[in-house]
Amino acid sequence: MxxxxxxxxxxxxxxxxxxxxxxxxxxxxxxxxxxxxxxxxxxxxxxxxxxxxxxxxxxxxxxxxxxxxxxxxxxxxxxxxxxxxxxxxxxxxxxxxxxxxxxxxxxxxxxxxxxxxxxxxxxxxxxxxxxxxxxxxxxxxxxxxxxxxxxxSKLNTAGANGQFRTPRHIRDMMVALVDPKPGQLLCDPACGTAGFLISAAESIKARYGDDMDEEQWNLFEGPQFTGFDTDQTMVRISAMNMLLHGVTQPDIHNRDSLSRSNTILNRFDVVLANPPFTGSVDVEGVDDSLKAIVDTKQTELLFIGLFLRMLKPGGRCACIVPNGVLFRSNAKAYRQLREELVERQKLEAVISMPSGVFKPYSGVSTAVLVFTKTDTPGSTGDVWFYDMRHDGYTLDDKRDEDMAHNDIPDILARWTDRDGERGRARTEQSFMVSREEIVEKGFDLSFNKYVEVSYEKKEYPPTSQLMAELHDLNARFVKGMDELDDMLAKDGE
Missing domain, CATH: 1.20.1260 (Ferritin)
Structure with missing residues (x-):
């Protein structure tokens, strides 16, 4: 510690x-x-x-x-x-x-x-x-x-390409949502300092280490974990991070995951990532298989297409996206991506996070998407929506610990009992939404599109009564001032 x-x-x-x-x-x-x-x-x-x-x-x-x-x-x-x-x-x-x-x-x-x-x-x-x-x-x-x-953790400035370090408690939450197992192949195609791979390795050791066999431990020492980053400095840092956490042979490489040089298809069981949010890429350099999933040059959309391509059928992903991915309708590619997740894959959860989660790096509002690759129409059933309001830290630039306000334990408890969420009212902090309703709403995945806000009716006294009370209050004030003047005058005699 x-x-x-x-x-x-x-x-x-x-x-x-x-x-x-x-x-x-x-x-x-x-x-x-x-x-x-x-x-x-x-x-x-x-x-x-x-x-x-x-x-x-x-x-x-x-x-x-x-x-x-x-x-x-x-x-x-x-x-x-x-x-x-x-x-x-x-x-x-x-x-x-x-x-x-x-x-x-x-x-x-x-x-x-x-x-x-x-x-x-x-x-x-x-x-x-x-x-x-x-x-x-x-x-x-x-x-x-x-x-x-x-x-x-002292790297507190965002990178030039929009990347920034994901807080450890958010990484751990996302790992718990997909629960990686021994023997499964994991990847973060925009790995940065390898935080997601570290959290996954720690989870596997803690949950399954006592029962792992020699073959699973041999895989754990390296080949189980793959990470790519475009910055060679980040590759060195993430390789050292993995080494210090007991993973001696990770597949960590300097690579542009979106480029044509990345031809990985149907390889991984789990993808965990917080890909770059800003900027665009040269469409000519993007592999055609990604453009077939989502025809765009926006990195946040292309990366989700990449995750789908790299996952095996049945593979699962938990990734962070900017809120615009959930609802933007003025650009065809955003709806195309949401439709892909809902109609041809299995979208499982949308967890909206407060904008302060990534401070002091950025104040951008984000969400966590959890989905399974199926390539089968109709796989999505009910989608779980959760409105995270607190993450256990203050939402200002200081990000001081504030465990009295922390929704993450509730998120994980409800996630493990999603059947119990089916009866939750739309006025609650979490609830289920059917695929049919999402289609009907134009594939909008924002929490506010489905939540019902209840308004409490408040009765106020009539205006005449309020004015009478104000006049009475004013009269008492004037009387008090007169009494104070009399007291001061007597003291001066």
Whole structure:
């Protein structure tokens, strides 16, 4: 568990980086990620050496067996003077890890990485900070993952393409809605920092870990999880995030998921995603199979078409969309996409979220869609609508914890008992809507299209009575002022 004390240590390291001239939050995380990998590499080497000594086996270090190679190990260079440390890390260790292909996704993503430290003292402070955190405060892999998640939470600016980090509690809710199982293949085609894949991995371990067999654990260590991102820096960060959460071989790659180079079809059991909301793409570069589902250049629509193409028949998806996807009717593609989900797939739920969920990144209003790929007309039955008003945090830029106002436990409880939702009135916070009614309403999926607002009739006194009361109140006020004047006059005598 990450305590306030650990957070303050992370904040201190972060501050030292800023003071040293590394001020871009992404760059801070990136450089700290490189250092964490260097330390983990040496820690693993030391553990392998210890086991070899105990068992009498021959030990082969991942580092060169030379005086210069031994200086490249974390436990050696961390004790050097700042200038010597800088020379070793920048001149030898960093180039070494760029060419090191250990079989994990992070090492394989390092080819075009660059060393961002320019001051020996800044590097020394960062090395000491990471060393202190990992040696003195991290007791197990869960703590290590939580520590990295806290670092990632400090990325509080939206990306240029409209992407931003999905809060962990929202990711966990969406994972619970689709309940990924051991042996199932999962994908996030716009993975960012791999948050959805991490939440899915943690859910699988917590719910099914005790009963998983060797084959399922082997799949869990990597091939079960696939993620793509157009930003190579994000690929490195997500690969490290997965590695620190026990997934050593994830299929994480730098790829434009919407391009013709992505030909994946009918592969995945589960898709979890919060794709970019803004901007459009070059239609000529979009695969024809996506345009067949929804003919548009809007990324938020194309990604849903992509999810449908990548899912196996029977595969399920939980994704975040901007509210406009639910109701926009002035653009043909929006209705075309909604009609696809309702008429040819199985739309299961529409959960509207308050606009503050993504602050301070963005104030955009969003919703969660849950659907199953069927490619069969008439698969959609009743669709569950829920109006989330609170998510356990204040809805301002501070986003302070406010668990007294949290609809997520109610969402998950009602989701598991959807049969009980069928009798709910349209004045409630959640209810079922039939496919036929959605078709009748032009495939509008906004909560407000179906909710019934009840108005309480309030009786007020007649105007004459109100005026009489006002006159009486005024008379008493004047009388009081006169009495006050008399009192002041007597005091002055």
């Amino acid at each position: 990450i305590t306030g004390r650990i957070k303050s240590r992370v904040d201190d390291v972060w501050q030292r980086m800023w003071e040293g001239g590394i001020t871009n939050p992404i760059e801070v995380i990136t450089q700290l990620t490189y250092l964490m990998f260097m330390k983990q590499l040496d820690d693993n080497d030391l553990e392998a050496e210890r086991l070899a000594t105990m068992t009498g086996q021959e030990f082969h270090s991942v580092f060169p067996d030379t005086p210069e190679g031994r200086e490249m190990r974390w436990h050696v260079f961390k004790t050097m003077r700042p200038e010597d440390m800088f020379a070793v890390v920048s001149g030898r260790v960093f180039p070494f890890i760029k060419t090191l292909h250990t079989g994990n996704a992070f090492a394989e993503s390092m080819e075009d990485a660059s060393f961002g430290f320019t001051k020996p003292k800044t590097l020394e402070r960062a090395v000491n900070g990471i060393d202190d955190l990992l040696d003195n405060y991290v007791t197990d892999r869960d703590d290590l993952g939580d520590l990295y998640e806290y670092m990632l």
